[in-house]
Amino acid sequence: MLVVEATDLRRSYRTRTGIVRREKKEVEAVRGVSFGIERGELFGLLGPNGAGKTTTIKMLITLLLPTGGRATVLGQDVVGAPREVRRHIGYVFGGDRGLYERLSALDNLRYFAELYGVAPREQRQRIGSLLELVGLTGREKERVEGFSRGMRQRLHIARGLLHDPEVLFLDEPTIGIDPVGARELRATIATLREQGKTILLTTHYMFEADELCDRIAVIRDGLIVAEGSPAVLKQRVSAGHVVEVETFGLPPSRTDSVRSVQGVRSVSVEERGQAQVLLVQVEPGAEVTSGVLAELLGTRVGRVSSREPTLEDAYVELVSGA
Amino acid sequence: MLVIAYWLHLKMLAASVFDGIFQVIWPLFFATTAFLVYRQADDPAVMVYAGLGSAVMGIWSVVATTASSLLQRERWLGTLELLVAAPTRFALVLVPITTAMASLGLYSLTATLLWGWLLFGITVPVASPVLFVLAIAVSIFSIALIGFLLSVAVVRYRTAWAMGNMLEYPGWLVCGFLVPLTIFPTWVGWIAYALPPTWGMQAIRSAASGGSPWRDVLLCLGLGMVYGLVGALLSETVLRSARRHATLSLT
Amino acid sequence: MTSLRIFFIGGLISFRALFNWLSPWIYIPSLLVAPIFQILLFAYIGRSAGIESDTFFVIGNAVQYSAIPCLFAMANTVAGERYTQTLGIVLVTPARRIPLFLGRSLPVVVNGFVVSMFSLAVGSLLLDVSIPPSRWLPLALVVAVAAASCTGLGLVNAALGLRVRETAVLSNVLFGVLLVFCGVNVSLDALPDWMATVGRWLPLTHAIEAARELAAGAGLGSVAGLIGTEVALGIGYGAIGLLALRLLEVEGRRRATLEIQ
Numbered sequence A: 001m002l003v004v005e006a007t008d009l010r011r012s013y014r015t016r017t018g019i020v021r022r023e024k025k026e027v028e029a030v031r032g033v034s035f036g037i038e039r040g041e042l043f044g045l046l047g048p049n050g051a052g053k054t055t056t057i058k059m060l061i062t063l064l065l066p067t068g069g070r071a072t073v074l075g076q077d078v079v080g081a082p083r084e085v086r087r088h089i090g091y092v093f094g095g096d097r098g099l100y101e102r103l104s105a106l107d108n109l110r111y112f113a114e115l116y117g118v119a120p121r122e123q124r125q126r127i128g129s130l131l132e133l134v135g136l137t138g139r140e141k142e143r144v145e146g147f148s149r150g151m152r153q154r155l156h157i158a159r160g161l162l163h164d165p166e167v168l169f170l171d172e173p174t175i176g177i178d179p180v181g182a183r184e185l186r187a188t189i190a191t192l193r194e195q196g197k198t199i200l201l202t203t204h205y206m207f208e209a210d211e212l213c214d215r216i217a218v219i220r221d222g223l224i225v226a227e228g229s230p231a232v233l234k235q236r237v238s239a240g241h242v243v244e245v246e247t248f249g250l251p252p253s254r255t256d257s258v259r260s261v262q263g264v265r266s267v268s269v270e271e272r273g274q275a276q277v278l279l280v281q282v283e284p285g286a287e288v289t290s291g292v293l294a295e296l297l298g299t300r301v302g303r304v305s306s307r308e309p310t311l312e313d314a315y316v317e318l319v320s321g322a
Numbered sequence B: 001m002l003v004i005a006y007w008l009h010l011k012m013l014a015a016s017v018f019d020g021i022f023q024v025i026w027p028l029f030f031a032t033t034a035f036l037v038y039r040q041a042d043d044p045a046v047m048v049y050a051g052l053g054s055a056v057m058g059i060w061s062v063v064a065t066t067a068s069s070l071l072q073r074e075r076w077l078g079t080l081e082l083l084v085a086a087p088t089r090f091a092l093v094l095v096p097i098t099t100a101m102a103s104l105g106l107y108s109l110t111a112t113l114l115w116g117w118l119l120f121g122i123t124v125p126v127a128s129p130v131l132f133v134l135a136i137a138v139s140i141f142s143i144a145l146i147g148f149l150l151s152v153a154v155v156r157y158r159t160a161w162a163m164g165n166m167l168e169y170p171g172w173l174v175c176g177f178l179v180p181l182t183i184f185p186t187w188v189g190w191i192a193y194a195l196p197p198t199w200g201m202q203a204i205r206s207a208a209s210g211g212s213p214w215r216d217v218l219l220c221l222g223l224g225m226v227y228g229l230v231g232a233l234l235s236e237t238v239l240r241s242a243r244r245h246a247t248l249s250l251t
Numbered sequence C: 001m002t003s004l005r006i007f008f009i010g011g012l013i014s015f016r017a018l019f020n021w022l023s024p025w026i027y028i029p030s031l032l033v034a035p036i037f038q039i040l041l042f043a044y045i046g047r048s049a050g051i052e053s054d055t056f057f058v059i060g061n062a063v064q065y066s067a068i069p070c071l072f073a074m075a076n077t078v079a080g081e082r083y084t085q086t087l088g089i090v091l092v093t094p095a096r097r098i099p100l101f102l103g104r105s106l107p108v109v110v111n112g113f114v115v116s117m118f119s120l121a122v123g124s125l126l127l128d129v130s131i132p133p134s135r136w137l138p139l140a141l142v143v144a145v146a147a148a149s150c151t152g153l154g155l156v157n158a159a160l161g162l163r164v165r166e167t168a169v170l171s172n173v174l175f176g177v178l179l180v181f182c183g184v185n186v187s188l189d190a191l192p193d194w195m196a197t198v199g200r201w202l203p204l205t206h207a208i209e210a211a212r213e214l215a216a217g218a219g220l221g222s223v224a225g226l227i228g229t230e231v232a233l234g235i236g237y238g239a240i241g242l243l244a245l246r247l248l249e250v251e252g253r254r255r256a257t258l259e260i261q
Helices: A053-060 A082-088 A105-115 A120-133 A149-161 A179-194 A206-212 A230-238 A252-259 A289-295 A311-320 B002-014 B017-039 B044-067 B070-077 B080-085 B090-120 B129-153 B160-166 B168-174 B186-193 B196-209 B214-245 C002-018 C024-049 C054-065 C067-083 C087-091 C097-127 C133-163 C167-181 C193-200 C205-215 C221-255
Strands: A004-017 A023-037 A042-046 A068-073 A089-093 A167-171 A198-203 A215-220 A223-228 A242-248 A264-272 A275-282 A300-307
Touching (some): A004 A053, A023 A053, A023 A068, A023 A223, A042 A053, A042 A179, A042 A206, A053 A167, A053 A198, A082 A089, A089 B080, A105 A149, A105 B002, A120 A149, A149 A167, A149 A179, A179 A198, A179 A206, A198 A206, A206 A311, A215 A230, A223 A230, A223 A311, A230 A311, A242 A289, A252 A264, A252 A275, A252 A289, A264 A311, A275 A311, A289 A300, B002 B090, B017 B044, B017 B090, B017 C024, B017 C167, B044 B090, B044 B129, B044 B168, B044 B196, B070 B080, B070 B090, B070 B129, B080 B214, B090 B129, B129 B196, B129 B214, B160 B168, B160 C024, B168 B186, B168 C024, B186 B196, B196 B214, C002 C097, C024 C054, C024 C067, C024 C097, C054 C067, C054 C097, C054 C133, C054 C205, C067 C097, C097 C133, C097 C221, C133 C167, C133 C205, C133 C221, C167 C193, C193 C205, C205 C221
Parallel strands (some): A042 A198, A042 A215, A089 A167, A167 A198
Antiparallel strands (some): A004 A023, A004 A068, A215 A223, A242 A275, A242 A300, A264 A275
């Protein structure tokens, strides 16, 4: 049985603009998302800001009602049986908010332990071992208002695990955390997977998805554009290579003309300091360097290099649709 | 779970000394004015009446003014989503919070009684202290239940605090705190008797003067439960609407 | 010429920008409904105690309630600048300070006037208080003077608001002080002497007295003295407020505290 199953999930928002002449607009944030997560899998939902990752997760954790489609967690419908679903899932999100500032870490955990119905006898032991798991032992009596973001994040994870849920939903857990802290967090997440938990992770960090996830779904504009293990996704662009051309003062129109060179699969531009670097995805076996350079006559060109594609290239291609 | 939730929220609310001081001072202005007016009537029984009634004003004030913005504060803290995502019924999550708020009214109660005694020489006789405390506790709880209903009823309005504040004066006026219900037209009496604080106030007065407050205590509690039940039903509807219209996390 | 424009137009614009109580969801409950209930509360306390008359309480509380909009609006339109982080930007302009801050107080006075007159009218209707029709115009004048004078106090409040963080609490405390000391619900001779003395130095006291005499049928001439005192007090408080604002601006520039929230 699939632990998490989403079938054609849809969510639109109605926004109102203006005060006198009210215009109602319908924004479709999620336009038919379907996927399934097996038990013990670490599933990644990868996509740029505004793609619909958070909206999808919120539908699965019963905080949002879908406007179409359905989803089940552990066999329970998220719309019909929300309380059943809530008993067995944990929700962790990134950022500074979501904790009672004036309470200590310990009190925050005790409060949520009560809300999740953790038996009083078990609370002490479980809170203790969770604090140890996230590395906050010894700091639990301090007020949260003094915590750094990394500490808050770790406290969030502890909070999400209080009732020993089978499924964990992590929404951009390492956002805004320093590299060392983030690395420790990822190690913790990996440990949880090893313990047999099923995890859905949203992120826009490629290497994080690459490192942690068993399978990834790439979401763009409310739709899933690709799904598979990291290796499979990389393969979608690994036939062929990437040519990087460093330019200075590249006029935007040139990108289109470069795109029209035969053998070029897609082009994107990356700003690196003063330079605009053209990332040209090349069809397998094609030789495009001279053609590309011909289109760039008149523009100052720096280094030209050729390399194998990475997951980031796959992501950029999938997400920019070029 | 209810006890711990109550205790933790009480801790948080009590932490802000500045707010606490203001919650005590505000009703005192009105109590003082009432005392100054009643003093001219030259009747000690009336002073005791006002002294006891004004002490309870603070409980109503603290709930009317802060309960209306309760959910807004949780939303701003980012914890509203977490409270909703928990498997506990939303009503059971909110009631301990409003009860903690109402308990802060005890500061005001004590301060007002002391103020009346020190500055105006009002001594409130308390014939049965146990029943007195019980009546106060029941009043606090039922006012908390109204606060819970209020917090859920106004959640759609971003300016909910203004709605709650608007209820402060009417509560003082009709619940028999400073003015006996006999001087109002009958229809006001109907409204008053539909409100738990009216019965709570009567219970407190009976306990102080040595009568039997049991009928009033039970009516206060019973009515409070009714309001709480309405609030619980409303909270489920409100939650469903919030989940449909995605307003749980908007600031 | 610019100063005049700053006074009228600039004042109105800042009022709309910073006084966020203008939304009907806040305005109606806080400024139109609440004062009616305050009037009812004290009128009934008066009836229950057998003291004074309904007219006494209606006038007292209707005039006193203008303190809420006058104090809060003034504090918001000045101290609110600190919150929106526009204070430094405003002070860096060459605009002359007096028309700048006084201009903001004009809409506040008008607003206070509207609130008081509304509660006076509705309160009288509800409690069946009859004020001779010929007295309404002079009453309106006195109410306007009261609002202006209270706004003067509001300027002082605003200056304090630039220093203190909890501006709302400060405004509420001032409101409470005015309620107790200004003869709003207890005539000055029924107050202990020291309280009456304090009351005579506060805004609103003389205006309330004048209004009560007018309602009882007195002519404008006989209350001219009271009105004069009220005006003088208002100007006094306003001057103190403006001076304080200037001082705080200078200090803020010296100690770099203008932008601190």
